[in-house]
Amino acid sequence: MNRQELIQQIKAKQSFLCVGLDTDLQKIPSHLQGAKDPIFEFNKEIIDQTADFAVAYKPNIAFYEALGPRGWESLAKTLEYIPKDIFTIADAKRGDIGNTSGLYAKAFFETMDFDSITVAPYMGVDSVGPFLEYAGKWVILLALTSNEGSQDFQVTTLQNGKPLYQEVLEKSSQWGSPDNMMYVVGATRGEKIGAVRKIVPDHFFLVPGVGAQGGSLQEVAKYGMNKNCGLLVNSSRGIIYAGKDKDFGKAARQEAKILQAEMADLLALYSEL
Numbered sequence: 001m002n003r004q005e006l007i008q009q010i011k012a013k014q015s016f017l018c019v020g021l022d023t024d025l026q027k028i029p030s031h032l033q034g035a036k037d038p039i040f041e042f043n044k045e046i047i048d049q050t051a052d053f054a055v056a057y058k059p060n061i062a063f064y065e066a067l068g069p070r071g072w073e074s075l076a077k078t079l080e081y082i083p084k085d086i087f088t089i090a091d092a093k094r095g096d097i098g099n100t101s102g103l104y105a106k107a108f109f110e111t112m113d114f115d116s117i118t119v120a121p122y123m124g125v126d127s128v129g130p131f132l133e134y135a136g137k138w139v140i141l142l143a144l145t146s147n148e149g150s151q152d153f154q155v156t157t158l159q160n161g162k163p164l165y166q167e168v169l170e171k172s173s174q175w176g177s178p179d180n181m182m183y184v185v186g187a188t189r190g191e192k193i194g195a196v197r198k199i200v201p202d203h204f205f206l207v208p209g210v211g212a213q214g215g216s217l218q219e220v221a222k223y224g225m226n227k228n229c230g231l232l233v234n235s236s237r238g239i240i241y242a243g244k245d246k247d248f249g250k251a252a253r254q255e256a257k258i259l260q261a262e263m264a265d266l267l268a269l270y271s272e273l
């Protein structure tokens with residue numbers, strides 16, 4: 001999916017919601033546990049109930065690869081089931097020496113047909129470049145993450161006086177463009193989202209951390225939104241585990257609907273969409 005199509009989806013749905021498919025076998029309602037593929041059945045119901053409010057789905061690959069071959073199969077079926085006009089994110093946080101990154105890119109962009117993949121910047125340009133060689137696909141680079149540990153390295157001041165995350169943004173924004181690169185910026189980093197937006201005014205941000213991690217959607221929009229929205233805000237546990245029983249899909253729908261309504265107000269306030 002290209003940038004214009006993504007912006008169009010956001011405008012049409014008045015939503016910049018990404019639903020995180022962090023599907024944990026232990027948390028799936030008991031009535032699905034006997035199914036042939038409980039993970040897929042769970043995801044199918046979540047997708048059916050939230051597709052009209054979501055512009056992106058983000059399966060976190062750890063939840064699938066932890067189960068071995070059957071996890072990969074559930075992931076492939078889920079990806080196939082997601083409506084084609086909805087953006088897909090493989091949250092895999094990959095990146096390695098060039099030839100290895102090339103195979104990660106092939107795995108997620110060819111063997112599976114994801115629109116985008118999250119990539120770690122630590123190994124530099126030759127580790128990110130292979131993902132950018134795929135026309136129509138996106139790299140979502142970790143910039144300022146939502147976890148506590150983001151304070152260990154990402155905000156460290158370098159000899160040139162800049163925090164490491166700023167150096168990552170400035171350098172990596174030369175490798176790609178707002179048409180094929182996005183950045184992960186955690187919702188829990190409210191005060192810094194504005195600083196990131198100043199460095200990369202046009203790039204989309206994937207923003208995890210609202211819902212279960214307590215980040216504020218209002219703050220994210222206030223500091224991070226640009227005229228084209230420029231945000232995909234993810235909620236995983238807050239949506240998919242909103243209900244625990246047979247009605248889990250309806251509960252997920254309700255949570256997604258609440259977020260979409262807030263997003264529509266924020267789009268009216270801060271964007272041109």
Ligand SMILES: O=c1ccn([C@@H]2O[C@H](COP(=O)(O)O)[C@@H](O)[C@H]2O)c(=O)[nH]1
Nearest residue numbers: 060145146186208211212213235236237
């Ligand atoms: O900085 C980051 C980068 C990625 N994540 C991932 O996003 C979701 C968040 O899930 P919630 O249940 O909504 O907290 C999850 O897949 C993380 O691995 C992140 O949280 N922070």
